[in-house]
Amino acid sequence: MSNSLGRRFKITLFGESHGRCVGVVVEGCPPGLEVREELIQAELDKRKPGGEAFSTPRLEEDKVEILSGVFNGRTTGAPICMVVWNRKQDSTPYEKLKWTPRPGHADYPAYVKYRGFHDYRGGGIFSARLMVGVVAAGALAKQILREKEIDVLAHVVEIGGIGIGRTPSIEEIREKTYKSALRCVDEEASLKMQHKIEEAKREGDSLGGIVECLALNLPAGLGDPLFNALDADLAHALFCIPAVKGVEFGAGFKAARMKGSENNDPYTVENGRIVTLTNNAGGVLGGMSTGMPLIVRVAFKPPSSIAKPQQTVNLKTMKPTEIKVEGKHDVCFVPRAVPIVEAMVACVLADHLLLGQL
Amino acid sequence: MSNSLGRRFKITLFGESHGRCVGVVVEGCPPGLEVREELIQAELDKRKPGGEAFSTPRLEEDKVEILSGVFNGRTTGAPICMVVWNRKQDSTPYEKLKWTPRPGHADYPAYVKYRGFHDYRGGGIFSARLMVGVVAAGALAKQILREKEIDVLAHVVEIGGIGIGRTPSIEEIREKTYKSALRCVDEEASLKMQHKIEEAKREGDSLGGIVECLALNLPAGLGDPLFNALDADLAHALFCIPAVKGVEFGAGFKAARMKGSENNDPYTVENGRIVTLTNNAGGVLGGMSTGMPLIVRVAFKPPSSIAKPQQTVNLKTMKPTEIKVEGKHDVCFVPRAVPIVEAMVACVLADHLLLGQL
Amino acid sequence: MSNSLGRRFKITLFGESHGRCVGVVVEGCPPGLEVREELIQAELDKRKPGGEAFSTPRLEEDKVEILSGVFNGRTTGAPICMVVWNRKQDSTPYEKLKWTPRPGHADYPAYVKYRGFHDYRGGGIFSARLMVGVVAAGALAKQILREKEIDVLAHVVEIGGIGIGRTPSIEEIREKTYKSALRCVDEEASLKMQHKIEEAKREGDSLGGIVECLALNLPAGLGDPLFNALDADLAHALFCIPAVKGVEFGAGFKAARMKGSENNDPYTVENGRIVTLTNNAGGVLGGMSTGMPLIVRVAFKPPSSIAKPQQTVNLKTMKPTEIKVEGKHDVCFVPRAVPIVEAMVACVLADHLLLGQL
């Protein structure tokens, strides 16, 4: 029904995978913010297919166009509409799939919900391509955060069961993530992931993984208890990314296995600032930021579109049948999800930051 | 800032742990729904401390009182305000803690956010006691769901690292959960959990765990893609429960380690209805319900209040100091969280159900 | 469905005329605000029936009780729940009216909407008594405004067609309004209004009128163009007061008869501040405050409950019938509406003020 995120920094998405465009309307951006199309473009470029091995060989030239809200290179305070025009796509393969929902895809519930009227071409509104609008909005959010020296950094910590096996430094994440095709700072792990991806590709299969995101220099006290908890708002936004199946903060699911004495983060004073010695909380307590780095991890399932034959049902005949999803699809979506996770986190943080203290 | 949940079935919480009361205003309940105070009371009773071993020996007699919105035993369509009056509590121990934030608690960010004006007694608004309002609202939500034969069932699947180690049947969960003091259907595991809890108690420590929740008979197509995804709304609500650090649907974090061919749930037809052979999706795809059971797991960290000495900082002197959190506290909150998880899930589902199809 | 007003300073009403209580939950009140029950009480007392002649002789002792959100005499930042308990009311007269909707009342559409389940006693949720919650919330809003030296002043400018016939000074309004039983600063007009009211009372009839409200010292730039225009938000709030049929700003409907050269307010500089020589705009242009006094006028229809016989329909037999509305009813509600109008305006202004500049 509603597809807006945020209360003060608010984004509204529109568009379809094989329609005219994908886009976003951003409301609540303060006036006077310098907006350079190339900065937004740079963020969009981060989610482009990065390497032949793990990703789709489609040619995507996602050029952002700003339609409103920017004047003389600065935000005016008015809603900012940004679009990326779609290139002509071949929608023929989707005609075949119209009556045979792909396992793991939104096809079947969408068919029920929209009574068959939805745009099924390329996944329509359910396509991860809609995240283009989120990334564009996130570029603005990041700029708002940057003015407060808040940084949002995501990176891949696991693909196909292969984890990075160590905690990289902030500097490492900042420097290496986008230099790596897999958005993974650990070269050894990257190599193994790469092999795993190639193997899955050969098998006509796909792989999932985990993206970790940090937000640095957050002030303490962002977010509210009860229903506008910072972690709750972040989780909400992150679960809106296609293929996300789990979200955890700090020690996350591991915290459920720790004792209170292990999990509680002791306080100390460092350079006149109250900090914690550990950060199992992941920077959020009682729905509010603690001032320590925010740490959130997001689990992505493997892409549903695989070349292997799968069992489905023909919606017209209501008989079981088999499908093979043709076309060029990502073997592993996780590296491309990194800038999306960053953008979602940035949007939520900008919203809370602009809402300000109570 | 805002503490409301939901758009059509909307709940607004108020109250404090050691204040006059805790309560809730429920808006959007359809008129004509039979409301029996004893049914709401029965839900509230489920979150009472159940056994000496794992929980606080405080006497709590949470009697719900309906202040508005019900006439001749039925909802009128007007807002329903329900309160539970607090018994006189001893707030003395909290005076000591005022300037020494407890590790793992909301104390420190609350102090920053509210500039020292928050009610720190018994955790104030940050106390899990606020969930009384959620459980009361959930009782109404469950009744709305029951009219569509939708059931919401939660149970404990892990405490202190001890898991139930098997997938219990729906019937088992329905029958056994609330007969078990630990809200765990597996007797063997329960016994081990019980020992673990007693051990933690002796050590002045605390334990976390995992609650699983199922929703049965949901129609396909509830929820929307983009920003009102059913899973995103559920995750948002669940992260608003104190101490939650992770949420996952279906295979969840495990899905990140599966191949597409393993994770995709094949479709088939059963009694003229389209179903999936597996349910790794946990009943939700593309932000919409699939018609299969909704499965969500919620990770709770161990309670922060422990008897063991912990390091903190005195906010006045800005010097490190040590505290021991006195008073009677839950060693393990997880069993008491079971009806809260059910209530949150029920509220979100009732909201989406009443919003109806597009 | 939703009964909340405001985005940042948000109020949620509950209660019924003859139910347990009427009340409000106020969210978004900044922490540290001094709250004195007697100040809130003083506002509530302003809407009490003031004189035998024009108002109901019912005994109302509306004592406000603060249930949450206030600690040590100050707001904590948590939701503030306030209730006024209802005295035992005689609901017998309403049984007769159950199937015969009173002309001009909400009875008939309520019967359709709520399918007969609504609480019809004393008007239930449709009663102006619900405005008690608004006035209580308004008392907090006024305090937020007072910190910025913003004043909200309403007064009666017309009753039963008798207008005050002159523009009183701000000082006069401030000093005299609440000293007048009719909340009208002009003594001569008051006298005529009083006679008109007595006449209507003798005839078993009722009278409407117009309330004017000013807000002083507003900064320029509050409110937004498009859909959060300050005037639009104010109009929305004011039309939520029972019996309001018209709202106009500045010259209002008269502006429709003016030429641009007459209506445009010329700018000048006064004490280094930009002001306008006239204020036909009523302090709002393009949805934003201009810094000049906000001026809004609210038209109230006469109370629907009159002793004269009226034609209605029996909902069971669907046959026309006649009713006389018995009981003690206000002949003219307008003087009692003055603090309600102030409260609504204060709530909207506090909301916009806390939202702050873009």
Place this chain on the structure above:
Amino acid sequence: MSNSLGRRFKITLFGESHGRCVGVVVEGCPPGLEVREELIQAELDKRKPGGEAFSTPRLEEDKVEILSGVFNGRTTGAPICMVVWNRKQDSTPYEKLKWTPRPGHADYPAYVKYRGFHDYRGGGIFSARLMVGVVAAGALAKQILREKEIDVLAHVVEIGGIGIGRTPSIEEIREKTYKSALRCVDEEASLKMQHKIEEAKREGDSLGGIVECLALNLPAGLGDPLFNALDADLAHALFCIPAVKGVEFGAGFKAARMKGSENNDPYTVENGRIVTLTNNAGGVLGGMSTGMPLIVRVAFKPPSSIAKPQQTVNLKTMKPTEIKVEGKHDVCFVPRAVPIVEAMVACVLADHLLLGQL
């Protein structure tokens, strides 16, 4: 901050008068609705300058383009983005006005609010041109209403103080409004209005007026008491149209001068349906529709841009100065406001209709 209207049928505007485009994102349109660009275009054409005499001679060819949410000629249930590209406009005259706010315009509060960063060309976001998005959205809303046989009809009842002086029949309004250049069904009055407009034009002045809007065949029970009252939501939407200074329902401000016995609408039964003999309520009681025609009147001030010299202040020097607003401006905006009023009313009614009964 937020520029969305509606909860279920939600519209978000963007664009600027002299920017790239004006547009709207419509959310909540049910899937399967037939969308013909020419129907939307027909609505847009109604707000085109209709006659040389009263309106701007600018050439406007507002061709709507649907960017998303429509597939195979039908709505998909996804957000519908529509844009109208702006023709190249001459923004030179606005450079002169940058530092001299035009009396009656949003210039000054906008300058304060946006700290000078707003797009001042052609009024930027404050321009009535933004209403193009409302009219486009209204075309969809009207179609939703038409399926329930609900009609929304607006017409001019007063310009420059000249009223139509009689109550035209519904049929007359339906037939004649858009055949009249002034959108006024009374030919005699139209002629006088026309002369008045020509006179104002000669004087370099402008005129305001009043638009009346009716909605027919509404079911009883739409809207809610308290804060989602139908009249309050309509008033909110209507005050968001530039230049609106007053809104009244049914007898409106006149009701304030009536006695209860005159104003109350007696009930009767007609063809088995409950109706009222009069309609002073304007079809709304207690915030809910009564099933009688909804009647709302909207007062427009005269356009602020006039050729006559006016006094203002130079924002840089803070000295009084004089301006003449050059360029081609509407002498009277009221006829062009007719389809905008219809569209706003249609959007609010569609929203309430889709929200459905409680």
